[in-house]
Amino acid sequence: MRGFGSYLNVDSVIHRLHPGVKLSALLILVSAILLFPSIYVVLLSSALFLLPYRLAHIPGAHGLKLLQRILPLLLIVFLIRLLLVPGAGEALWEFFFIRISRESLADSLLGTFRLLALVLLFALFARTTSQNELAYGIEALSRPLEKLKIPAGEFSLVMIIAFRFLPLTSIESERLIRAQSARGANFDAMRGGLFSRARAFLPVLIPLFVATLKRCETMATAIEARCYQGGAGRSRLIRYHLARRDLWALLLTVMYIGAGFFLVLYV
Amino acid sequence: MRPSHAIQPDIVVEELSHRYAEEGPCSIEEVSMKLYRGECIAVLGGTGSGKTTLLLHMAGLLFPQSGRVEVNRRVGLLFQRPEDQLFKPTVEEDVAFGPRMQGLQGDELNERVRYGCRVAGLDYRRFAGRSIHTLSGGEKRKVALAGVLAMKPEVLLLDEPTAGLDPMTRREFLRMIRELNGTGISIVLITHHIEVADALAQHFLVLHRGQVLFHGDKTSFYDNAPLLERLAIRPPFVRRLTRRLRSEGWDFSNLSDSSSEESLLETIRGQLQGPAGGRG
Structure with a gap:
C-alpha cells in the first residue's frame, strides 16, 4: 500500500503503536517543542528524537538525506532571525539596522533547532504511519467530539x-x-527554475481543477452506490487495540514533558 | 507492395526498447518498423503488449531509452480515451488549442477549427459552444479527432479509435479514417478488433509482451495459421469465406478488395455468369 509522505513499510515497535497514541504523542511533542522556551530542551529533544528512528528501523542514510535536504532551510531561518530580528541586551556587533546580541544569537539558535526538532518528529511520523493509520488516528482522537454532534467519521473519511x-x-x-x-504545447520550462516551472504549469492548473472536481463527484457517487451512509454503526476491516507498548509510549511522552518543565524551571 | 527504399519513410523505429520502472520488465523490447507515406499499419496485441508505449514514442511523448525513433512528417495523436485528450471548457476552444500552438490566429485559426470539425463530422454551428462535459462518448471522440485534424497532421496515430463506440458511429469513424488515409495521410492504428484492422490497414504489426511477433502485409498474416491460433484471432467473415471457396476451387485472382463483401459478391456473380458456370 502506498503510504502518506515517505512511509517506510517495515515492521517495528514504532510502526506497531496504536495510530491514536502515535498521533497524540506527535501533537503533545509538537506543542512542547513550540512552547518550551529553552534552547537546552530543544537541543536535547532533537537528539532524543533520533532514538525512535533506530527503533523504527529507519536506515541511517534516510536520516542523513533528510538532514542534507533541510540544512539550507535551517541556515536561512537562522540567518533571517539573526539579521532581521533585533535582539535585546548588549550588542556584540552592529551594522546599519543589523544588531546582533547574545540574546538574538540564542533566539536564532532556538528557532533553528525548534525547526530541526519538528522536522525530525514529522519525518518520523510520516515514515512510520500509513495513510489508513493516520485516518484511523484522526478518527480515534476526534471520536469524543461526536458527543458534541461533530461528525468525526465523516471528517476522517474526508482525510482519507x-x-x-x-x-x-x-x-x-x-x-x-x-x-x-x-x-504542440511546450513544457520545456518545467525543467527550469521554480518560477519558470510555476509559469509553465499555469495552463494545466484550471483543467486540473475541473478534472479533480469531476473526479470528486464520481467518487462520491461510487461511495454512495456502495451503500456508504457514515455515522454510527460503521464497522472497520482493520481494528487497532491498545497494547502495553502504547502505554509505554504515552508514559515516555509524559516523562519527556516533565523533564522539559524541570529543565525550563531549574536549569 | 511497400514503396522502394529510396523513398524516405514517415516514421522509422529501430530496435526501440522502453521500461517504465528501472527494475521493471521491458514495456517494449527491440521493436523495429517503418511507416511509408500513405500507408496504414495496424498494431495488434493483447493489453500490456506495448502498443500504446510504441505510439507515444512516435508522438514524441516518450523518449527512447535505447534504440531510435525518426519522425519525418507532422504527426497527430488520437488518445485511447477522448477524456484524456480534451481539457478546454468548450468544443471550439479545445479544437483551436493545437493550431493556436502552431502559431495561427484570427481568420486562419477560425478556418482551421471549422476544417477540423468538418472533417471529423461535427456540425460546427451546433457544437462550437458546447461544453465538453455535456458530450456523449462518440461526440467526445469526434471532438478529439477534430482537435488533431485541425493541426493538419500528415501522419495520424490512432490509439483504439473505435473502442466503446456504437456500431453506427464506429462505421462512420472507419469511413472517416479510410477517407483520411485516401488523401495521403499515413496512419498507425492500434486496435483489438481484427475487423477494424482488416478494413483499414495494409500492414500488420503484432506485439506480444513488448516484442514483435509479426510484421508484414495482411495476406501473409492471414496465411500464418499458427500465429492466428496463438493470438486467438479469427479472420473476418469475408476472408474466411473467400478462403473456403478458394479451397473448393473458386478462382479469386481478380478480387479487387479481399476484405470487401461487395467485391467478393461481384467476383462470385461474374464467375457464375461466366462460360464455365463460374468454377475455376
Whole structure:
C-alpha cells in the first residue's frame, strides 16, 4: 500500500503503536517543542528524537538525506532571525539596522533547532504511519467530539480521500501535460527554475481543477452506490487495540514533558 | 507492395526498447518498423503488449531509452480515451488549442477549427459552444479527432479509435479514417478488433509482451495459421469465406478488395455468369 509522505513499510515497535497514541504523542511533542522556551530542551529533544528512528528501523542514510535536504532551510531561518530580528541586551556587533546580541544569537539558535526538532518528529511520523493509520488516528482522537454532534467519521473519511487524491492529482496533471504536449504545447520550462516551472504549469492548473472536481463527484457517487451512509454503526476491516507498548509510549511522552518543565524551571 | 527504399519513410523505429520502472520488465523490447507515406499499419496485441508505449514514442511523448525513433512528417495523436485528450471548457476552444500552438490566429485559426470539425463530422454551428462535459462518448471522440485534424497532421496515430463506440458511429469513424488515409495521410492504428484492422490497414504489426511477433502485409498474416491460433484471432467473415471457396476451387485472382463483401459478391456473380458456370 502506498503510504502518506515517505512511509517506510517495515515492521517495528514504532510502526506497531496504536495510530491514536502515535498521533497524540506527535501533537503533545509538537506543542512542547513550540512552547518550551529553552534552547537546552530543544537541543536535547532533537537528539532524543533520533532514538525512535533506530527503533523504527529507519536506515541511517534516510536520516542523513533528510538532514542534507533541510540544512539550507535551517541556515536561512537562522540567518533571517539573526539579521532581521533585533535582539535585546548588549550588542556584540552592529551594522546599519543589523544588531546582533547574545540574546538574538540564542533566539536564532532556538528557532533553528525548534525547526530541526519538528522536522525530525514529522519525518518520523510520516515514515512510520500509513495513510489508513493516520485516518484511523484522526478518527480515534476526534471520536469524543461526536458527543458534541461533530461528525468525526465523516471528517476522517474526508482525510482519507484527501490523501488518496494526492497521487491522483499528480497522475491527472501528467495526463494533462501529455494531452497538451501532443498538440504542440511546450513544457520545456518545467525543467527550469521554480518560477519558470510555476509559469509553465499555469495552463494545466484550471483543467486540473475541473478534472479533480469531476473526479470528486464520481467518487462520491461510487461511495454512495456502495451503500456508504457514515455515522454510527460503521464497522472497520482493520481494528487497532491498545497494547502495553502504547502505554509505554504515552508514559515516555509524559516523562519527556516533565523533564522539559524541570529543565525550563531549574536549569 | 511497400514503396522502394529510396523513398524516405514517415516514421522509422529501430530496435526501440522502453521500461517504465528501472527494475521493471521491458514495456517494449527491440521493436523495429517503418511507416511509408500513405500507408496504414495496424498494431495488434493483447493489453500490456506495448502498443500504446510504441505510439507515444512516435508522438514524441516518450523518449527512447535505447534504440531510435525518426519522425519525418507532422504527426497527430488520437488518445485511447477522448477524456484524456480534451481539457478546454468548450468544443471550439479545445479544437483551436493545437493550431493556436502552431502559431495561427484570427481568420486562419477560425478556418482551421471549422476544417477540423468538418472533417471529423461535427456540425460546427451546433457544437462550437458546447461544453465538453455535456458530450456523449462518440461526440467526445469526434471532438478529439477534430482537435488533431485541425493541426493538419500528415501522419495520424490512432490509439483504439473505435473502442466503446456504437456500431453506427464506429462505421462512420472507419469511413472517416479510410477517407483520411485516401488523401495521403499515413496512419498507425492500434486496435483489438481484427475487423477494424482488416478494413483499414495494409500492414500488420503484432506485439506480444513488448516484442514483435509479426510484421508484414495482411495476406501473409492471414496465411500464418499458427500465429492466428496463438493470438486467438479469427479472420473476418469475408476472408474466411473467400478462403473456403478458394479451397473448393473458386478462382479469386481478380478480387479487387479481399476484405470487401461487395467485391467478393461481384467476383462470385461474374464467375457464375461466366462460360464455365463460374468454377475455376
